[in-house]
Amino acid sequence: MSTTVTAQEFLAKSIELATANVLNSGGPFGAVIVTADGQAFDGVNRVTATNDPTAHAEVTAIRRACSELGTFDLTGATLYTSCEPCPMCLASALWARVERVVFAADRHDAASVGFDDAVFYEYFENDQRDALMPVAKLELEDPQSPPVLQPFNTWNTLDSRIDY
Numbered sequence: 267m268s269t270t271v272t273a274q275e276f277l278a279k280s281i282e283l284a285t286a287n288v289l290n291s292g293g294p295f296g297a298v299i300v301t302a303d304g305q306a307f308d309g310v311n312r313v314t315a316t317n318d319p320t321a322h323a324e325v326t327a328i329r330r331a332c333s334e335l336g337t338f339d340l341t342g343a344t345l346y347t348s349c350e351p352c353p354m355c356l357a358s359a360l361w362a363r364v365e366r367v368v369f370a371a372d373r374h375d376a377a378s379v380g381f382d383d384a385v386f387y388e389y390f391e392n393d394q395r396d397a398l399m400p401v402a403k404l405e406l407e408d409p410q411s412p413p414v415l416q417p418f419n420t421w422n423t424l425d426s427r428i429d430y
């Protein structure tokens with residue numbers, strides 16, 4: 267991509283990708299991730315096409331960028347997306363160390379055509395969240411069970427670990 271490509275153009279591209287994806291067995295979502303040095307990587311929603319509920323456009327773009335660049339760290343990148351990222355995509359962008367996220371349509375636009383984004387946002391803000399999906403710590407009772415901190419202790423003492 268030329269350095270003259272603007273934020274407006276990347277965002278417009280994400281919308282074009284989203285529309286084209288609908289006609290290619292995908293959901294109506296597209297994304298472009300642009301690295302600190304200006305390299306652009308596309309992603310589109312492939313949830314139903316690949317039976318992968320995590321294959322949102324933003325995640326797909328992050329995976330492609332990281333795979334092609336050989337890194338798990340996209341520090342300084344900007345994520346352009348045709349629709350406000352869901353909580354999973356926001357968390358994925360945080361893990362990828364994306365610097366900034368820019369979106370076109372919002373969560374309410376997505377909800378208006380049946381996508382659950384708004385409900386999932388509410389999950390994190392709602393005291394009644396267990397009704398949607400309980401998340402609970404379980405104490406292991408069998409004394410033969412591995413200690414719950416065993417993975418962390420192993421990690422902590424491994425000299426060859428790659429911190430992230």
Ligand SMILES: [Zn+2]
Binds near residue numbers: 324353354355356
């Ligand atoms: Zn998402």
